[in-house]
Amino acid sequence: MQDLLVATVIHDLKNELAVLTGSLATMTRNASGTALESEVRRSRAIADRLSKNLVSFLTIYRAEQHGLPVCCSDHNPGDFLHDLVKGQPLPANSPSVRVATNESVAPFWFFDAYLVQLAMEAALHNALRFARSAIDMSARTRDGFLVMVVEDDGPGPGAAGAPSTGLGTALCSAIAEAHRNGDRRGKVTLGTRPAGGAIFEMWLP
Numbered sequence: 001m002q003d004l005l006v007a008t009v010i011h012d013l014k015n016e017l018a019v020l021t022g023s024l025a026t027m028t029r030n031a032s033g034t035a036l037e038s039e040v041r042r043s044r045a046i047a048d049r050l051s052k053n054l055v056s057f058l059t060i061y062r063a064e065q066h067g068l069p070v071c072c073s074d075h076n077p078g079d080f081l082h083d084l085v086k087g088q089p090l091p092a093n094s095p096s097v098r099v100a101t102n103e104s105v106a107p108f109w110f111f112d113a114y115l116v117q118l119a120m121e122a123a124l125h126n127a128l129r130f131a132r133s134a135i136d137m138s139a140r141t142r143d144g145f146l147v148m149v150v151e152d153d154g155p156g157p158g159a160a161g162a163p164s165t166g167l168g169t170a171l172c173s174a175i176a177e178a179h180r181n182g183d184r185r186g187k188v189t190l191g192t193r194p195a196g197g198a199i200f201e202m203w204l205p
Contacts, residue, residue, distance in 0.1 A: 010058055017054060021047045056122060056171040059115075063174035070115065070178045074108040077101060077139035077146060084120055085137065095131040095152070097124070102140035109146045111179060111204050116148070119175040119188075122168040123150040123200045130154030130198065144184070145203040153197040157190050172202060181205035 024044040031037045062068055078101030085097050120137075127135045131152035138149045169190060176186035184205035193199045 017051045056167050060170050060174050068178035070112045072110040081137050095133050095135050097135045100138045104141050105139050115175045119172040126168050127152040148202045150200040156192040157198050176202050179204050
């Protein structure tokens, strides 16, 4: 009964948010060049963030209740990160986002692109909240794992003035751990860079 109730509520919320986001997209176009443009854009950003949070919650809930199904196919890690960044509607005044791929990375790696994109978008958006001037995204191989990295030059995890609900980290952990290869299982780490700032790593077997 509880599962059915949660599923029904989430379904309704998704539908209502989809309608709201669509309406705000239309309003954004119509308000272009008017005094309401900035307010409408802020409202749309809030609706987009709520939609992402709802998807994150739903993904975590599925992982905890039923396990997270993973549909792996081959992807080029460097191209994947470049395409991810290109697809983000970054504000004009946002920190610069740089993407690099270590030469040791295989040209193809098997992972669920939809799920990994959810996780890496969450990590990128978190970095955008705290970065002062730059964010570095990269892919490398280590101990037989593909490691996707997001680094920023902000105050670092746990610093005063850098509150977090933990939703993004929980989402990333659920997605990483759902990826398995034999007895190896994915994981995420979050730490502080030697030069200051945060470093997020997603390890995929």
